[in-house]
Amino acid sequence: xAVPGAAPHPLLEFxxxxxxxxxxxAGLAVVLLMTLIAIFADTIAPHEPNEQYRDxxxxxxxxxxxxxxxxxxxxxxxxxxxxxxxxxxxxxxxSIGFLVVTLALVTGVLLGLVAGFARGVLxxxxxxxxxxxxxxxxLLLAIVIVAILGxxxxxxAMAVVIVQLPHFARLTRAAVINERxxxxxxxxxxxxxxxxRLMFITVLPNCMAPVIIQGTLGFSTAVLDxxxxxxxxxxxxxxxxxxxxxxxxxxxxxxRAPWVVTFPGLAILLVVLxxxxxxxxxxxxxxxxxxx
Amino acid sequence: xxxxALSCANLSRYYRTRDGLLSRPKWLKALDNxxxxxxxxxxxxxxxxxxxxxxxxxxxxxMIEPPTRGQLVITGTAxxxxxxxxxxxxxxxIQIIFQDPYGSLNPRKKVGSILQExxxxxxxxxxxxxxxxxxxxxxxxxxxxxxxxxxxxxxSGGQRQRxxxxxxxxxxxxxxxxxxxVSALDVSIQAQIxxxxxxxxxxxxxxxxxxxxxxxxxxxxxxxxxxxxxGRTVEQGAKQTIFNxxxxxxxxxxxASTPFVDPSRRAKRVVLTGExxxxxxPPSGCAFHQRCPRAQDRCQxxxxxxxxxxxxxxxxxxxxQQSIDDRSGD
Numbered sequence: 001x002a003v004p005g006a007a008p009h010p011l012l013e014f015x016x017x018x019x020x021x022x023x024x025x026a027g028l029a030v031v032l033l034m035t036l037i038a039i040f041a042d043t044i045a046p047h048e049p050n051e052q053y054r055d056x057x058x059x060x061x062x063x064x065x066x067x068x069x070x071x072x073x074x075x076x077x078x079x080x081x082x083x084x085x086x087x088x089x090x091x092x093x094x095s096i097g098f099l100v101v102t103l104a105l106v107t108g109v110l111l112g113l114v115a116g117f118a119r120g121v122l123x124x125x126x127x128x129x130x131x132x133x134x135x136x137x138x139l140l141l142a143i144v145i146v147a148i149l150g151x152x153x154x155x156x157a158m159a160v161v162i163v164q165l166p167h168f169a170r171l172t173r174a175a176v177i178n179e180r181x182x183x184x185x186x187x188x189x190x191x192x193x194x195x196x197r198l199m200f201i202t203v204l205p206n207c208m209a210p211v212i213i214q215g216t217l218g219f220s221t222a223v224l225d226x227x228x229x230x231x232x233x234x235x236x237x238x239x240x241x242x243x244x245x246x247x248x249x250x251x252x253x254x255x256r257a258p259w260v261v262t263f264p265g266l267a268i269l270l271v272v273l274x275x276x277x278x279x280x281x282x283x284x285x286x287x288x289x290x291x292x
Numbered sequence: 293x294x295x296x297a298l299s300c301a302n303l304s305r306y307y308r309t310r311d312g313l314l315s316r317p318k319w320l321k322a323l324d325n326x327x328x329x330x331x332x333x334x335x336x337x338x339x340x341x342x343x344x345x346x347x348x349x350x351x352x353x354x355m356i357e358p359p360t361r362g363q364l365v366i367t368g369t370a371x372x373x374x375x376x377x378x379x380x381x382x383x384x385x386i387q388i389i390f391q392d393p394y395g396s397l398n399p400r401k402k403v404g405s406i407l408q409e410x411x412x413x414x415x416x417x418x419x420x421x422x423x424x425x426x427x428x429x430x431x432x433x434x435x436x437x438x439x440x441x442x443x444x445x446x447x448s449g450g451q452r453q454r455x456x457x458x459x460x461x462x463x464x465x466x467x468x469x470x471x472x473x474v475s476a477l478d479v480s481i482q483a484q485i486x487x488x489x490x491x492x493x494x495x496x497x498x499x500x501x502x503x504x505x506x507x508x509x510x511x512x513x514x515x516x517x518x519x520x521x522x523g524r525t526v527e528q529g530a531k532q533t534i535f536n537x538x539x540x541x542x543x544x545x546x547x548a549s550t551p552f553v554d555p556s557r558r559a560k561r562v563v564l565t566g567e568x569x570x571x572x573x574p575p576s577g578c579a580f581h582q583r584c585p586r587a588q589d590r591c592q593x594x595x596x597x598x599x600x601x602x603x604x605x606x607x608x609x610x611x612x613q614q615s616i617d618d619r620s621g622d
Contacts (some may be wrong), residue, residue, distance in 0.1 A: 184395065191462075
C-alpha cells in the first residue's frame with residue numbers, strides 16, 4: 001500500500017519514465033533545436049533565403065573542392081543559399097505543422113467528445129463520416145481537397161487538417177467511452193454535474209494522454225504530407241522556402257548537383273524522425289499499460 | 293420514530309437486451325418490485341449474491357438511473373413527479389459511496405478540488421468558504437490537513453475510501469447509499485472505515501443504505517435487513533428478527549455460509565448447489581426453487597408473494613412450515 005507522500009508528482013514521474021528512453025530524449029532535443037532555429041531563422045541564417053547570387057549558381061557544399069565558406073551547404077540553380085533556405089523552411093514546416101495539429105486536435109477532440117457522450121444517432125453520424133474519411137488514402141484525399149480549394153500553403157494545411165482529424169476523433173471517443181463508465185464520473189453526476197462539466201472538466205483531462213501522443217506523431221505526418229504536397233506543387237508555392245517545394249524545384253539537378261536535393265530531404269527526415277521518436281517516448285511514458 | 297428519509301414502493305429496473313439484430317428484445321429484470329422505508333439515522337442492509345440486483349438498487353435510489361416502474365420518495369418528495377428545478381436539490385440529498393475507491397476518485401484532480409466540486413456545482417460559496425468546508429470535512433474523516441493538496445494515487449485504498457466518504461458528505465445529504473464500501477479494502481482497514489461510517493451516520497442523522505454480501509459486517513452495522521435474490525426481495529425485516537430466526541431458505545443458506553469463530557454460533561451448513569440462474573432466463577415459479585432444499589412441486593409453478601409473517605416479510609410458500617420446524621427442532 002502506498003505510503004502518503006511517497007509517490008512523486010505525476011509530472012515528475014512522467015519525466016522519470018520519459019528520460020529512461022534515450023531515443024525519445026534525442027527526439028525531444030532535435031525538436032527543441034528545430035523550434036529554436038525556426039524562431040531565430042532571421043538571425044542565424046547567413047543570407048536572405050530568396051536572395052540570388054548570380055555568380056554562385058549550383059555551388060557545392062563547403063567541404064568539396066569548389067565549395068565556398070560563404071555558402072556552407074552550397075547554392076541552388078538560381079544561386080540561393082541552401083542553408084538559409086533550410087533554416088527558413090524549418091519556420092514554415094514547423095509553424096504550419098503546429099497549426100495543422102492544433103486545428104485537427106481541437107476539432108477532432110470535440111467531435112470525439114460529443115460522439116462519446118451523445119451515443120445514438122449523433123454518434124453514428126459523426127463516426128461513420130470519420131470512417132469515410134479514414135477509408136481514403138490520406139495523400140490522395142489531401143490532393144483532392146487542394147485541387148478543389150486551389151494550391152497554396154494554407155489550403156494544403158487545411159487539407160492535412162481534414163486528413164488528420166478522424167484519428168483524433170476516434171481516439172478521443174474511445175477514451176471517453178472508457179472513462180465515462182468509471183465511478184468518478186458517476187460520482188460527479190450524483191453531485192449534480194451537467195453534461196458540459198462532465199465532458200470538459202471531469203472526463204476530458206483523463207482522455208488526453210493518447211491524444212497528446214497522437215498529436216506528436218501527427219506533427220511528423222503533417223510535416224511529411226505538407227512536404228509531399230509541396231513537392232507535387234500543391235502546397236507552398238515558389239519562392240517560399242519550404243522543404244518539399246525545394247525538393248521538387250531541384251529535382252532536375254539531382255545528377256549534376258545532388259546536394260540541392262540531399263539537404264532539404266535530410267531536414268525532412270530529421271524532423272519526422274525526431275517527432276516519431278518523441279511520440280513513441282511519450283506513449284511509453286504516458287500509457288499506464290506499458291509501465292513496469 | 294424518526295421521519296421517513298427514503299421510501300421505495302415496488303421499485304423495478306428492467307434492461308432491454310438483444311441477442312442479435314433480428315431476435316426479439318428481452319427484458320432483463322435486474323430489480324423487481326422492491327419496497328422499503330428507511331428513517332433518518334437508521335441503516336438498511338441489502339444482502340445477496342453477486343448479480344442479485346444490489347448495485348442496481350443502489351443506482352436507482354441514488355438517481356443515477358430512473359426506475360422502470362415504482363416510486364422513489366426522497367425526504368417526502370416523489371422523484372418522478374418532482375419538477376426539474378427541484379431535481380438538483382433532491383440529488384444533493386442522496387449521495388453514494390462506491391465499492392472501488394480506485395475508480396471513484398478522479399485521478400487528475402487534487403483531493404481539495406474533488407471535495408469542492410459538489411459545492412461548486414450546487415452552492416454559491418466563495419472560494420475561501422469552499423476551501424474551509426473541504427478542510428473541515430477532511431478532518432471529520434480523520435485525514436490530515438496537508439492531504440488536501442495531494443492526488444488520489446498518493447493514497448492507500450482505505451484513505452481513498454475516506455476521501456470518497458468525505459465527498460459524499462460535502463452536500464450534507466440526508467441519505468447515503470454505500471455500495472459495498474469496504475469489500476475492496478484490506479480486512480484490517482474495513483473496521484476503521486465501518487466505524488467511521490457509523491460515527492458519521494450517528495452524528496449527522498443519516499439514513500444509510502448499506503449494500504453488502506458480508507453478513508458479519510451487516511450484523512455489525514444494520515438496523516434492518518433486506519435479502520435479495522435475482523432482483524426480488526426474498527426476506528426483509530428488523531436485523532434481530534432475521535438474524536435470530538431466518539425463515540426464507542435462501543436467507544438461511546446465506547447465514548449458514550457466514551464463518552463464525554464461536555462454534556456455538558455456527559449454524560448447520562446448508563450448502564447451496566448450482567449457481568445463480570441468469571436473470572435473462574429466470575426459473576419459473578419461485579426463482580430459488582432449483583437450489584432450494586425445501587423445494588416442492590408448487591414452487592416450480594407458483595411464484596410466492598411477499599407475506600407478513602412473524603414480524604418480517606418473506607417470499608416463500610413454506611414459511612409457516614419452516615417456523616414450526618424451527619420450534620420443534622430445537
